[in-house]
Amino acid sequence: MAEHGRATECGGQSARKDLAAMMVPLGRALMAAELPVLEAHGLAMWAYSVLLHLEDEPVRTQSALAQAIGADKTRIIGVLDDLERRGLILRRPDPADRRARLLSLTPEGRHLRDTVQSAIQHRENQLLARLPAADRRGFLNALRALSALPPEEITGGD
């Protein structure tokens, strides 16, 4: 019944738009909403992404960090340079393997990240407040579940 994408009950219109066609523009708009907040704290999007990911667990190599945030390893080098120079992250050679760099947040970095994230989520909550409570709950549950899936589960044939 949900097999054909068209003309189910509203006359020549799709039963729903493609998920990507809704999610990608919405994601872009949400990113655009973050930009003024980030700029106010001198952070670019990749820098914020780095700060966010370093919270969960200190990372052992730059390559691993790059992969985790969906960037090329060569692309975050300048970002890390800047964050280190500003005292927001630590980048120390691993004593056990001096090729690798142990990455971690400084207290200043953690504080900045918390400040920025609070501001961002505050705006997001205002947006979510427009939704009926049931939809909001389902939306967040589903979003959490789907975004936790490894990309191959979405890309690949199941």
Add this chain to the structure above:
Amino acid sequence: MAEHGRATECGGQSARKDLAAMMVPLGRALMAAELPVLEAHGLAMWAYSVLLHLEDEPVRTQSALAQAIGADKTRIIGVLDDLERRGLILRRPDPADRRARLLSLTPEGRHLRDTVQSAIQHRENQLLARLPAADRRGFLNALRALSALPPEEITGGD
């Protein structure tokens, strides 16, 4: 209570990740999932986006179409050239204003679009089937509502 982004109940972890941090990668994965389907029919993402948008209503100018799908007007010209050459769209000078080009789908274009969209949504439905029914419903409701908002409502300060 949802004011501070951190350390609500799970010890140093955010109550939730930022919406954009979940939506953008998920949107990318959904796009990646579409690519093989599109490629199988010789369509690039922008071309598919054009076909999707021309369904709703024939469009009076290329600029309007470009804006509607979030592209620069110069970027879709090659796309339209190709779609026209393949007989999937019609691009006729507006008799009332011969500067403008009236854009519409041909029957072949509509058929191709239906075929591709069915395949894409079929995959998407398999993904959605993993969710509890309540979450799935709330997710789709919220996604539809949020993506229907004008971008300024999300970007701007409300």
Add this chain to the structure above:
DNA sequence: TATTGTTATACTCTATAACTATA
């Protein structure tokens, strides 16, 4: 003069290849 579509150009972002140092 302003606008539609087009072309040509410049710019930004991203990935590839080549180098250094450790292992």
Add this chain to the structure above:
DNA sequence: TATAGTTATAGAGTATAACAATA
């Protein structure tokens, strides 16, 4: 030899500027 990080280069994608036709 293989890997982590870095640098320099090339490529894709995108936007800007200039042009022709029409209003």
